[in-house]
Every structure is written in structure tokens, then in C-alpha cells.
Amino acid sequence: MTLNDLFATIQSRKGADPDTSWTAKLLAKGPAKCAEKFGEEAIEAIIEAARGDKQALTSEAADVLYHLLVMLAASDVTLDEVLTELGNRQGTSGLAEKAARQ
Numbered sequence: 131m132t133l134n135d136l137f138a139t140i141q142s143r144k145g146a147d148p149d150t151s152w153t154a155k156l157l158a159k160g161p162a163k164c165a166e167k168f169g170e171e172a173i174e175a176i177i178e179a180a181r182g183d184k185q186a187l188t189s190e191a192a193d194v195l196y197h198l199l200v201m202l203a204a205s206d207v208t209l210d211e212v213l214t215e216l217g218n219r220q221g222t223s224g225l226a227e228k229a230a231r232q
């Protein structure tokens with residue numbers, strides 16, 4: 131399973147029957163609800179990281195990635211666009227980027 135495969139599945143759930151798909155149900159609630167859900171999952175991952183529970187963090191991280199992709203799909207941003215943005219930063223030190231923004 132790649133993130134691209136998962137994103138394609140999520141995109142395919144747009145407009146699908148909310149009674150048969152959790153993703154379709156979430157997408158039907160709109161971008162703000164998807165963002166809220168992503169935030170909840172991120173906080174759960176933060177808690178597990180802080181507790182040092184690797185197994186729980188692994189599970190929560192999977193939830194975070196899934197809900198990030200749902201939030202992107204709900205907001206009409208593609209995974210490719212995010213990967214392109216990351217690619218543009220390749221070879222650039224985070225410190226240099228921070229200095230350029232100041």
C-alpha cells in the first residue's frame with residue numbers, strides 16, 4: 131500500500147454512498163469537519179509520542195496519514211501537489227528556508 135494508492139481510493143469515495151464508506155461519510159461533511167478530524171488524530175499521535183508508546187504511535191500515525199489525505203481531498207489539494215512542494219524543498223536546508231522567510 132502506497133500513499134498514492136490510498137489517496138486514489140479516497141478520491142474515488144467523493145460522492146460515493148456514505149452508508150457503505152467511512153471516507154464518503156467524512157468527505158460529505160465538508161473540509162472543515164475533515165480538518166477537525168485530522169486535528170483530533172494528530173493530537174492522539176502527539177500524546178502517544180510523548181508517552182513513548184511506539185505501538186500506539188504507529189497506529190495513531192496511520193490514522194494521521196489517512197485523515198491528512200482525506201483533508202487534502204476535501205480541500206481539492208492533490209497528494210502530487212504536496213509532493214511537488216516537498217520536492218521543491220529538496221536540497222534546501224530547513225535553516226536556509228527559515229532565513230529566507232524572515
Ligand SMILES: N=c1c2ncn([C@@H]3O[C@H](COP(=O)(O)OP(=O)(O)OP(=O)(O)O)[C@@H](O)[C@H]3O)c2ncn1[C@@H]1O[C@H](COP(=O)(O)O)[C@@H](O)[C@H]1O
Nearest residue numbers: 136139140143150151152153154155167170192193196197
Ligand atoms: N486507512 C483508513 C482508515 N483509518 C482510519 N479509518 C477510520 O477512521 C475512523 C476514525 O476513527 P474514530 O475512532 O475517530 O471514529 P469514530 O469515533 O467512529 O468517529 P467520530 O464519532 O469521532 O466521528 C474509524 O471509523 C476508522 O475506521 C479509516 N478508514 C478507511 N481507511 C482506508 O480507506 C479505505 C476506504 O475506506 P472506506 O471509504 O470506508 O471504504 C480503506 O480500505 C482503508 O484503506
